[in-house]
Amino acid sequence: MDNLPAPLVFRPDETAVELPPPDPSTEAAVRRTLGNRRPLRAPQSAPSVDRLDLLAAALTPELTALVVLWLGGTRRGSRDTRIAYADDLLLWADWARRELGRERFGLDLRRGDITMWLTGQQDAGAADSSISRRLSTISSLYRYAASWGLPVVSPISVDDHRPRIERGRRATSARVLVADQVMAMLAAASDVRDALVVGLLFTDALRVSGICAANDEDRRDEGRRTWLKVTVKGGKTKLVPLETTVAELLDQYLATRPAWNGPGPAPLIVDAAGNRIDRHDVTRMLRRLARAAGIPRPEKVTPHSLRASAVTDQKRRGLAAEDIQELTIHADVRTVMIYVDDDGRNERVAAITDDLGRVMKAVPTHLRHPT
Structure with missing residues (x-):
């Protein structure tokens, strides 16, 4: 070129x-x-x-x-x-x-x-x-x-x-898991990185692109909360709060992560060879965990499955639609949230993340507190 x-x-x-x-x-x-x-x-x-x-x-x-x-x-x-x-x-x-x-x-x-x-x-x-x-x-x-x-x-x-595409949920939509299934995937993790990725995708309902594009410099500690700056649609960035166990796993992972020798800032999460992970790496990881957890049709589990599962979980638990849009950083959030006091946004999203974080208790003890 x-x-x-x-x-x-x-x-x-x-x-x-x-x-x-x-x-x-x-x-x-x-x-x-x-x-x-x-x-x-x-x-x-x-x-x-x-x-x-x-x-x-x-x-x-x-x-x-x-x-x-x-x-x-x-x-x-x-x-x-x-x-x-x-x-x-x-x-x-x-x-x-x-x-x-x-x-x-x-x-x-x-x-x-x-x-x-x-x-x-x-x-x-x-x-x-x-x-x-x-x-x-x-x-x-x-x-x-x-x-x-x-x-x-x-x-x-x-x-x-041109195939005819049905709107709304359909057989090819992202597979939705219940919280118990997400916990089973976490319990099946034998690697800190795997548990970290599942935790990030579910507790913050992140798009996989946000995780793959994140760098070391995007991690922030403010007060008692760890935050991650992620890139969303349109190239804009947002700070998302990390649930306590997810933040602990991130610290553990960064301490043992393969060295980054490439140009530019170090990726937050890498593969075994030290290269930045991509969505294909994450998909393979999730399907491996789903098989190990005994989840039916593991081949249908995708990164978006965890995002859709988080949204479904919070909807079933009665969370307001506008707060779900805040969590997912939906494209229409500004229009919807014009009627909501923005001063409390960080507190609301942090509370959502903490509630979704109840699944993180399934992370094996030896991953959270290595000897």
Whole structure:
């Protein structure tokens, strides 16, 4: 990515169209936002690689530069959105290499290619929501290319390719666990890090992206409470309170965590090799704990399951909707909370976290108080 072509020339139908290359500041911002991940099909022990470098290796040079412009746009300002788009593109490029023989992925898909991809996804049991999201990634990229005047037409057909997505809870929604099941997962933990991740996800109803993106410097001690600064949708940050046992586990984990030798601030939580964890690491961890805890259909347990479980738990215990929105840092919280005195927000959320923290008594004693 160090020497992007200038100008970029697209010839999808033998008509040359010039496109200015992304400026270095845009490329640097996108690179920082995307972060690292383990390459597709690499063993679990493989080190993480810069996502933008993975894209550069998988896409044509012209498309790589276009993707930098696309991901650098304000309409895709959310860090989670940019990472999801990048990961989806890596999946598309991997499929095109294996099924179409394309060494590099470009904007040359045909309607029949999409139909073949869709058939393969359905045969593999992919959820309609996942299929829809991956199609949306390609559709958005084609629209962006066309907005620059590039002679491309999206190969996706609404009639042939778009699955019908039911709104509301459905079979493919996040699996909801009861508090006893979360406690069973905690009791099954043999590692401080595993118990810490479960505690963070449940007692603060966090999105997994917030945990994966957190750094050492995001931990704060104020008075008797430990807080964590997490990045939420839209790239904004919020301080969330840590339940007492979760804070203790964090202290224990930081004392034994593998050393960080990479650039920039140290990640709060890393994998066994010392690399920043990603949502795939967390998903595997939770499913391993769910199997050990004897939870039915452990393969359906995801990071979002614990967030949804926390919300369901508090709803059943009579918590007001506006307080649940505060806990989950919902996108509409400002609109809802305009009618609520904001001065007590920290106290309310801390009380919620402490109530959810009742499950933490299931953490094995030797993890909380090692000898």
